[in-house]
Amino acid sequence: MSAAKPIITDWRQFDTIHTITAVVPADSSIAVVWSDGRTSPYERYWLRDNCPCGECYLALTREQAFEIVDAPETLAVASAARDAEGHLEVSWSDGHRSRYEAGWLRANAYDEASRAERRLANPKPVLWGAARAQELPTFEYEAVMRDDHVLLRWLITARDVGLTLIKEVPTQAQSLLAVAQRISHIRETNFGRVFDVASKPNPDSTAYTSFNLPPHTDLPTRELQPGLQFLHCLINDAVGGESIFVDGFAIAEALASESPDDFSTLTRTPMEFWNRDNRTDYRWSAPLISVDAEARLSEIRFANFLRGPIDAAADEMPAIYRALRRFQRMSREPRFRVERRLAPGDMWVFDNRRVLHARRAFDPMSGQRHLQGVYVDRDELRSRIRVLERLLKNP
């Protein structure tokens, strides 16, 4: 195993764990045989497209200058071999020469075994419910602010568990911003950058009343629901208003096994969600449960109080309501629910595209209740995790 130098196409480093034992060129592809016996094919255009030389890539920005459309239709491998340092050298029929680091080549191989390996390495959601309510991950404000290792642990937990609690956040207004900015910028919405959750005289949302709020994700009315939601408790003197969290992925998994037809219905029926404001009119239609191209759960989208009339074929309507009612019923089942009373200084940070949150009604005459919230998108969370992993691994 030899340590790799950084290459200009990437900020990551690719250690050479498996070495190249043979290079078998053909006209339109090259097969590389590795020290562990794996064989990886590389197609001619794929290789030419990824040439990391200083002519194909701008060293200044690490961005590709070459466009693969400029390779000739007749492009062929003239020669290919392992060089003295163990890397792959290719000469092309048009005279261009390319050199690929063995570590990079292996990390980006697309033979079946390599692709399966990468899929296995993808982060997996850790499901939870009432049975694990006592183990929910808690972090200290000071440590998150000061220590990048704690920060990284918190962010990975937010990504994989989807629900985290930060204790002892200062109870001055706007204090949540400093924590959010440990990740990146804020996702602004028409409710502002920081939104205040308190009962208001002319509420434009049930959130701003003292009524019960059933389990929901925020802003399903938008094409991209906000990723992380921060909810910071400044004051909580009112009677009632307990917070409830439900892992939407845990419900979806249970639904898939207990009632696969209902699961399937909810993954393919678009439901419209829209806001009821006199100055804005956001609407978006998407299934309540989304799965990605590899059939992994990617998103829950649901707020009953924002749902519009369902638009579907008449013969599907009974099955749609059966599935919707079952999902709602499950979201009320004790096995999925974690209930907590927020104390001043507590801040929940949760994946708003997975975790449904709810609030019991409270008595606004019995005392004050004031939370502040912000959103940070999943893109920013993932970017920050990658950079911290890069820095803490190779300081």
Add this chain to the structure above:
Amino acid sequence: MSAAKPIITDWRQFDTIHTITAVVPADSSIAVVWSDGRTSPYERYWLRDNCPCGECYLALTREQAFEIVDAPETLAVASAARDAEGHLEVSWSDGHRSRYEAGWLRANAYDEASRAERRLANPKPVLWGAARAQELPTFEYEAVMRDDHVLLRWLITARDVGLTLIKEVPTQAQSLLAVAQRISHIRETNFGRVFDVASKPNPDSTAYTSFNLPPHTDLPTRELQPGLQFLHCLINDAVGGESIFVDGFAIAEALASESPDDFSTLTRTPMEFWNRDNRTDYRWSAPLISVDAEARLSEIRFANFLRGPIDAAADEMPAIYRALRRFQRMSREPRFRVERRLAPGDMWVFDNRRVLHARRAFDPMSGQRHLQGVYVDRDELRSRIRVLERLLKNP
């Protein structure tokens, strides 16, 4: 035709154009026969779910308080009839009573004819290319700022044509913000709220050099690419740097008819795009061409200089490169290209998820070139259009 009063579930008004001529109740649904002969079925749970009474909806927020899971499994229609004012009245087996305005009921009917009618009424993209370069929609800054009717025309054009030019925007820095705020708030990114396009000493993107930038969408590295892009020219004294716009939907349509296999390949092959910065690491994989659930074009995602190695099955690689090369070749064809030199005060506003933009190289020693940009998402554009249509129709 009678004018409808606003109902608490919606801010829109639903005129009664077709009246109810018969109501045919059954146990688990009701059929409504309309004055134009159409028959619309309404399933029991669908109707109960949409009951607009003050008990089911909070008049304060216009949001639903009732949850359909609370309807009994045995819910049945006890009686249903047209009332004296021509609306639908339903009595339920559990004693609840509901009343549905005829105009609302027709607007939300889900019989096949009604659904097809709604699909036809969806806005359609107006495609363009070099042949229509002289007709590209131009608006005056003063009129957009002052007149809501001009504002609405501009926004509908931005939505349907995807490329608009606003003339005579003041050339002070940040002037574009006032125009963007005629729509809503800004979509912030890690490049800031307002980004400056000028050549910089340590560029973190090819955009901030003086090099040629091939046709691309901005930030394909994000799960949600920014919707509208504003590009405002403050100074343009340098030699070169002409702006080029290409309608990605026009290319996709041409590709679908000229080479359907390549089109299909590009709609189902995820390509990874990522940024090469030392402080951020955004990555997202999605097909170059996206179509929605009804097979309409919804998005183009492409920036060659941000593309990562393609991860696909080995036997698909030749077809993927054939399709990618063809798309790139088409994006260079004169028939699709509109080229303009930006003058100070010009501001392009275009759909960044449809229109590819490019820049010729310029000579930074020959003079200054300074543009400013912001993004506003499609959600905000659509919301603003709906509210303006509501206000200007019912002032």
